[in-house]
Amino acid sequence: xxxxxxxxxxxxxxxxxxxxxxxxxxxxxxxxxxxxxxxxxxxxxxxxxxxxxxxxxxxxxxxxxxxxxxxxxxxxxxxxxxxxxxxxxxxxxxxxxxxxxxxxxxxxxxxxxxxxxxxxxxxxxxxxxxxxxxxxxxxxxxxxxxxxxxxxxxxxxxxxxxxxxxxxxxxxxxxxxxxxxxxxxxxxxxxxxxxxxxxxx
Amino acid sequence: xxxxxxxxxxxxxxxxxxxxxxxxxxxxxxxxxxxxxxxxxxxxxxxxxxxxxxxxxxxxxxxxxxxxxxxxxxxxxxxxxxxxxxxxxxxxxxxxxxxxxxxxxxxxxxxxxxxxxxxxxxxxxxxxxxxxxxxxxxxxxxxxxxxxxxxxxxxxxxxxxxx
Numbered sequence: 001x002x003x004x005x006x007x008x009x010x011x012x013x014x015x016x017x018x019x020x021x022x023x024x025x026x027x028x029x030x031x032x033x034x035x036x037x038x039x040x041x042x043x044x045x046x047x048x049x050x051x052x053x054x055x056x057x058x059x060x061x062x063x064x065x066x067x068x069x070x071x072x073x074x075x076x077x078x079x080x081x082x083x084x085x086x087x088x089x090x091x092x093x094x095x096x097x098x099x100x101x102x103x104x105x106x107x108x109x110x111x112x113x114x115x116x117x118x119x120x121x122x123x124x125x126x127x128x129x130x131x132x133x134x135x136x137x138x139x140x141x142x143x144x145x146x147x148x149x150x151x152x153x154x155x156x157x158x159x160x161x162x163x164x165x166x167x168x169x170x171x172x173x174x175x176x177x178x179x180x181x182x183x184x185x186x187x188x189x190x191x192x193x194x195x196x197x198x199x200x201x
Numbered sequence: 202x203x204x205x206x207x208x209x210x211x212x213x214x215x216x217x218x219x220x221x222x223x224x225x226x227x228x229x230x231x232x233x234x235x236x237x238x239x240x241x242x243x244x245x246x247x248x249x250x251x252x253x254x255x256x257x258x259x260x261x262x263x264x265x266x267x268x269x270x271x272x273x274x275x276x277x278x279x280x281x282x283x284x285x286x287x288x289x290x291x292x293x294x295x296x297x298x299x300x301x302x303x304x305x306x307x308x309x310x311x312x313x314x315x316x317x318x319x320x321x322x323x324x325x326x327x328x329x330x331x332x333x334x335x336x337x338x339x340x341x342x343x344x345x346x347x348x349x350x351x352x353x354x355x356x357x358x359x360x361x362x363x364x
Contacts, residue, residue, distance in 0.1 A: 025224075088225040092234065095217040106214045129214070137219050137236055 011131060014138035018094070021145040028085045028152045031160075035082050038163045042075060045170045052177045060180055067173040074166035081159035089148045094137040104130045 046068070053064045095103070108126035111117050218233040 086226070088223055090221050090223045093220040093222065095219060095236070099217040103214070103217050110214055133216055133236060140236065141219065 007131060007135060010135045011138070014135055014142060017142040017146075018138040021142050021149055022093075024149040024153075025091060025145065027149070028156050031156055032082070032086075035078065035159065035163060038078075038167060039075065042071070042166060042170055045174060049173060049177055052181065053173075056180075060176070063176055064173060067169050067176070071166045071169035071173070074162045074169060078159045078162035078166060081155050081162060085152045085155035085159060089152070091148065092141040092144045094134060094141060100130055100133075103133065 053061075053068065056064050094100075104126040107129040108122045111122040111125045112119065216236050218235050221232045221234045223230040223232070
């Protein structure tokens with residue numbers, strides 16, 4: 001049997017692409033711990049700032065509420081995108097092995113039934129049939145699954161950006177609390193009295 | 202013996218279908234989808250299959266649909282399965298082109314209903330010849346989801362015109 005270099009190349013390339021996309025299927029799930037850790041960090045920060053936010057007044061309170069509200073919206077958006085990225089999807093896979101064996105056997109049987117076909121030729125035809133079918137199925141499944149995986153990755157990226165925005169807002173809130181608290185302490189230390197404390201009750 | 206691309210297109214031997222698994226949050230659903238014929242879907246020499254269009258699942262399935270219909274051994278069940286697979290794909294489409302694609306799906310659904318009572322082998326042979334031409338039409342008109350979906354509509358309309 002002569003070698004078909006084109007089909008050999010396609011079989012290897014598409015087979016690799018198919019296997020890569022299968023590995024990518026679980027990729028989004030593997031990033032979920034990052035989002036869980038980020039959420040835990042945010043909740044811990046909010047717990048630490050709870051008393052300061054409750055005690056803040058005036059512009060301090062307004063800034064705190066804006067930052068906190070924006071962080072909450074960003075976190076909700078992140079959770080939404082995470083949910084989107086793991087939404088149910090229809091993946092495609094090559095024919096199960098037993099059916100491929102049956103297909104090869106059927107092709108060989110049909111080829112053998114033709115007058116003048118040698119057993120070697122029938123075997124070669126069966127092999128070519130299975131390989132040709134697999135090349136097509138690898139290609140179809142890789143393209144199909146890649147589309148889903150890319151969509152999932154895009155949604156995960158959105159979730160990541162929303163999480164980062166949320167963290168940055170909370171960092172801003174934390175910075176505000178530190179600045180105002182130290183400012184208030186400074187004023188108390190320099191005899192300014194409590195009436196100069198802007199953000200603490 | 203040569204192993205050219207024609208060798209493995211052994212006529213009369215049904216090609217096994219691919220497996221489709223809907224991976225849900227709670228459970229998976231397994232179904233089958235037909236394998237597209239190799240002839241045009243992966244003719245990488247054709248410019249129609251390069252760039253983003255090659256990665257466009259809708260486009261590929263539009264070609265798959267028409268070619269499956271066009272080259273299937275005139276079996277009503279295969280036609281129905283091909284259309285059903287296409288409809289399933291449409292359900293998962295991104296917003297782009299969904300409206301046109303839905304229209305294609307709806308028309309395809311009507312086609313299935315219309316084809317069900319037909320047992321005429323000659324009808325399917327005529328259909329195969331025309332749809333092969335339409336598959337080429339899709340490849341030529343290609344450039345977007347909408348173009349692919351519209352080509353399917355044309356293909357379906359062509360069949361309906363014969364009835």
